[in-house]
Amino acid sequence: MKKFLVLGVLFILPIVAYLFFASGIHNFAKLPVLEEDIPELQLSENVQLEDKITVLGFLGTNIEREGGDLFNLNQKIFKSFAEFKDFQFLYLVPKDINLDELDRVKHELSLGVNLSNWHFVLTSQENINTVFKSLKTPYELTEDGGSPYIFIIDKKRNLRGRDDDEDYGVLYGYDSSDVAELSNKMKDDVKIILAEYRLALKKNNADR
Known part of the structure; x- marks a missing residue:
């Protein structure tokens, strides 16, 4: 009897635990x-949100000033998810930027990552002002026309974030100058949205 009990625990408990966590991920x-229906970007380059x-x-x-923020993002977010083909980073840049400085930063970011x-x-x-206002967040652009805040936009052009954040209540964007916020909040949220789409893809394939 003890043998059957032990075998039951060894085989059944992992299955129950898996079903519990799978159900939790799927439902919660x-x-x-x-914010829904962020307007598609009107850019000269073939880069879109859809x-x-x-x-x-x-x-x-x-x-x-902002170069350090980019390196934070590269280390804490981009490198972890760069292999996902449907995942992209997109920065809008003013035309009057110092191109030599931008090229230097891009080169340093590229060391060790594609x-x-x-x-x-x-x-x-x-155009930058128009796109930023379309997000309808409480943030403002800085004097140099940029922002430390970065935003997650899904495949249907919806702004994603947190509506019950313990610090802000509603978290529209993530402060790229705050390493702790990138590590403890944004990284988890990117994982969630990628998992959401993977689960949807598996479900569609199973239905077929």
Whole structure:
């Protein structure tokens, strides 16, 4: 009798635990939609939000100040998820930026990681302002036309974030200058949205 009890615990308990956690992920691990139907970007380059999970950022002209933020993102977020083909980083950059400085930063970011899914797109400050306002967040652009905040946009062009954050209540964007926020909040949220799409893909394949 003891033998059957031990065997039952060894075989049944892992299955029950798996079903419990799988059910929890399926039902609860979805990143809230904070704003729907973000307008598609009007850019000269062939880079779009539709059908991509996008980390959207706004790079001002002060590369010296913001360069550290980019390296934080590279180390804490991008490197961990760079292999996902539907995942991209997209930074809108003012046309009057120092291109030599931008190229230097891009080169340093590329050391040890493939930047093919990280786009820096030059555009007018007017267009940058329009895109930023379309997110409908409480944040403002800095004097150099950029922002330390970065945003998660899903494949349907919805802004994702937290609606019950313990520090902010509603968390629209993530402060790229705050390493702890990137590590403890944003990284988890990117994992959640990638898992959400993987589960949806598996379900669609199973239904077929």
